[in-house]
Amino acid sequence: MADTLTTPATPATPATPATSATPAGPTASAASAASASSSPSAGLTAPGAPDRAAPPYGVRETSAPGRAPGRGGVLLARARLVAQRVTAVLLLLAVWEAAPRAGLVDRVFVPPVSEVAAAWWDLALGGALGEHLAASLARSLSGFGLAIVVAIPLGLLIGWYKPVADFLGPVLELFRNTSAVALLPVFVLIFGLDETSKITFVLYACTWPILLNTISGVKTVEPLLIKSARSLGLGPVALFQKVVLPAAVPTIFTGVRLAGAYAILVLLFAEMVGAKAGLGFLINDAQANFRIHDMYAGIITISVLGLLFNLLLVTVERRFSTWRTT
Amino acid sequence: MSPVKIAIRDVGKVFRVRGADRPFTALEHIDLDVREGEFLTLVGPSGCGKSTLLDLVAGLTEPSTGEILIDGRAISGPGLDRGIVFQQYALLPWRTALGNVEFGLEAKGVPRRERAERARHFLGLVGLTGFERRYPHELSGGMRQRVAIARSLAFDPDVLLMDEPFAALDAQTRESLQEELLRIWGKTGKTVVFITHGIDEAVYLGQRVAVMSSRPGRITEVIEVAFDSREGDLRADPAFGEYRHHIWTRLRDEAATAHHEEATPVG
Ligand SMILES: Nc1ncnc2c1ncn2[C@@H]1O[C@H](COP(=O)(O)OP(=O)(O)OP(=O)(O)O)[C@@H](O)[C@H]1O
Ligand SMILES: [Mg+2]
Numbered sequence: 001m002a003d004t005l006t007t008p009a010t011p012a013t014p015a016t017p018a019t020s021a022t023p024a025g026p027t028a029s030a031a032s033a034a035s036a037s038s039s040p041s042a043g044l045t046a047p048g049a050p051d052r053a054a055p056p057y058g059v060r061e062t063s064a065p066g067r068a069p070g071r072g073g074v075l076l077a078r079a080r081l082v083a084q085r086v087t088a089v090l091l092l093l094a095v096w097e098a099a100p101r102a103g104l105v106d107r108v109f110v111p112p113v114s115e116v117a118a119a120w121w122d123l124a125l126g127g128a129l130g131e132h133l134a135a136s137l138a139r140s141l142s143g144f145g146l147a148i149v150v151a152i153p154l155g156l157l158i159g160w161y162k163p164v165a166d167f168l169g170p171v172l173e174l175f176r177n178t179s180a181v182a183l184l185p186v187f188v189l190i191f192g193l194d195e196t197s198k199i200t201f202v203l204y205a206c207t208w209p210i211l212l213n214t215i216s217g218v219k220t221v222e223p224l225l226i227k228s229a230r231s232l233g234l235g236p237v238a239l240f241q242k243v244v245l246p247a248a249v250p251t252i253f254t255g256v257r258l259a260g261a262y263a264i265l266v267l268l269f270a271e272m273v274g275a276k277a278g279l280g281f282l283i284n285d286a287q288a289n290f291r292i293h294d295m296y297a298g299i300i301t302i303s304v305l306g307l308l309f310n311l312l313l314v315t316v317e318r319r320f321s322t323w324r325t326t
Numbered sequence: 327m328s329p330v331k332i333a334i335r336d337v338g339k340v341f342r343v344r345g346a347d348r349p350f351t352a353l354e355h356i357d358l359d360v361r362e363g364e365f366l367t368l369v370g371p372s373g374c375g376k377s378t379l380l381d382l383v384a385g386l387t388e389p390s391t392g393e394i395l396i397d398g399r400a401i402s403g404p405g406l407d408r409g410i411v412f413q414q415y416a417l418l419p420w421r422t423a424l425g426n427v428e429f430g431l432e433a434k435g436v437p438r439r440e441r442a443e444r445a446r447h448f449l450g451l452v453g454l455t456g457f458e459r460r461y462p463h464e465l466s467g468g469m470r471q472r473v474a475i476a477r478s479l480a481f482d483p484d485v486l487l488m489d490e491p492f493a494a495l496d497a498q499t500r501e502s503l504q505e506e507l508l509r510i511w512g513k514t515g516k517t518v519v520f521i522t523h524g525i526d527e528a529v530y531l532g533q534r535v536a537v538m539s540s541r542p543g544r545i546t547e548v549i550e551v552a553f554d555s556r557e558g559d560l561r562a563d564p565a566f567g568e569y570r571h572h573i574w575t576r577l578r579d580e581a582a583t584a585h586h587e588e589a590t591p592v593g
Contacts, residue, residue, distance in 0.1 A: 225418060229433075242432070
């Protein structure tokens with residue numbers, strides 16, 4: 001299901017090949033000079049030689065493969081990519097506009113996009129949209145934020161203590177496979193219909209991807225890295241802090257990103273079932289009262305919101321895992 | 327003669343294997359002294375227990391029998407007196423070359439300012455000046471191994487334990503790194519235990535070559551390697567060929583007996 005959200009890690013920054021070859025300090029230059037005289041083979045340590053001679057290992061491709069563009073070429077390629085994506089969206093909008101007008105779909109149920117845009121604008125100007133958006137965001141972000149605060153430390157703890165992880169494994173597996181949505185009635189029963197129930201519901205749904213990813217991130221740290229750190233005499237605390245945690249960060253972030261998507265998804269559902277504000281309420285209420293344009297305005301808002309949220313998380317994720325090979 | 331640095335006394339190592347009814351004896355009756363400042367190579371067929379022995383000396387695992395002494399004291403776990411270069415490059419992928427070398431210095435508690443300087447110096451020593459800011463995945467295999475070597479040298483251990491560090495490299499790179507290593511050894515006077523399954527490499531690098539056999543892993547012979555002169559192409563020296571042939575015959579005979587024993591079930 002949400003696996004489709006896992007976009008492959010794309011290069012974040014163009015790698016800059018080292019170009020300066022200044023010997024480090026007095027000691028280092030003396031050492032490399034000495035080595036240069038005693039190792040004629042391949043000029044391995046000749047000062048200034050290595051970086052220029054070396055092939056650009058791992059220099060990441062920033063443009064379409066199969067081309068070797070210069071700076072202008074890169075810009076051009078990027079512009080082309082953007083154009084490609086925008087074109088698809090524009091095409092969709094065009095179809096949405098044309099189909100109702102041409103009578104291909106009933107324009108009462110699917111009004112042209114331009115009319116929806118006008119309705120959206122009215123909603124926004126009237127302040128209603130802002131209110132609903134604020135209500136939804138507050139719930140989503142609270143639940144999501146709490147889930148991060150709770151699930152990451154808990155996951156680290158469970159993952160680090162193997163017996164605990166093994167003990168809790170089956171239970172976690174059970175919860176993972178129980179749709180949060182199926183449990184909404186339970187939340188309503190326990191917490192009622194107010195904010196608490198919605199925030200707890202989001203918190204619950206967001207906890208699982210973060211928790212499970214954190215556990216697996218900690219458990220799957222390359223054993224050789226742990227061995228090598230142990231050989232340096234690192235104690236358990238330093239080992240955790242310097243090896244296990246950084247190694248697990250990318251996996252944890254994948255969980256956080258999934259949770260971000262859930263935060264909006266499940267909240268919407270909760271708001272449709274019982275709420276007096278929020279985008280889910282807006283969509284449902286508009287539909288019930290046959291304000292079809294407003295309904296679509298709400299839908300567009302939620303999808304743009306989801307898009308932006310995911311974009312934000314992907315950007316943060318990239319910043320934290322530049323080292324990861326693609 | 328210099329004092330004994332590492333004393334391996336009647337060491338054995340037994341692994342419990344899942345699913346097997348009998349435990350697996352990886353090492354048996356290993357007796358070996360490594361003198362201070364010595365360059366000892368350990369050669370043997372794949373799976374004979376070389377890495378297992380190295381882990382024991384590193385203090386990462388404990389022997390099932392016998393004991394290992396360093397400077398006359400039984401070892402109790404890993405320590406910064408021994409630097410290890412693992413068979414697979416064990417670099418932290420989220421740290422740059424410089425950061426990886428600094429890792430060992432952090433463990434030792436070297437002040438931050440000094441760390442960067444020392445790390446730079448040792449990266450220069452292995453010929454990686456200009457690559458300090460590269461991440462491991464932006465380096466070639468040989469470069470990664472050199473970072474690992476720089477890391478082990480940087481925190482200045484007395485003993486360097488190296489597990490087939492050059493096995494995955496092409497002949498050219500390997501030879502230049504071998505020379506590099508000998509040069510560094512000559513300069514620093516460290517005690518080196520160097521594992522390899524290459525006979526040439528063992529003879530070329532080692533002052534002594536310990537030959538191992540498998541199943542169970544044992545040291546069958548320790549050969550003193552001495553050349554009149556190390557000038558010129560050592561590998562073309564007739565003495566080199568003799569050592570080489572001697573070890574080769576020894577390993578081949580072992581392999582033949584091992585094969586024979588396998589074919590005739592015992593017990
Ligand atoms: N943790 C373990 N549990 C069970 N058996 C092990 C374990 N570690 C090693 N062995 C066994 O011990 C033997 C020696 O392994 P070791 O890794 O020391 O070989 P090696 O000489 O380093 O080989 P190579 O040259 O291929 O690296 C092998 O038969 C291996 O299967
Ligand atoms: Mg090995």
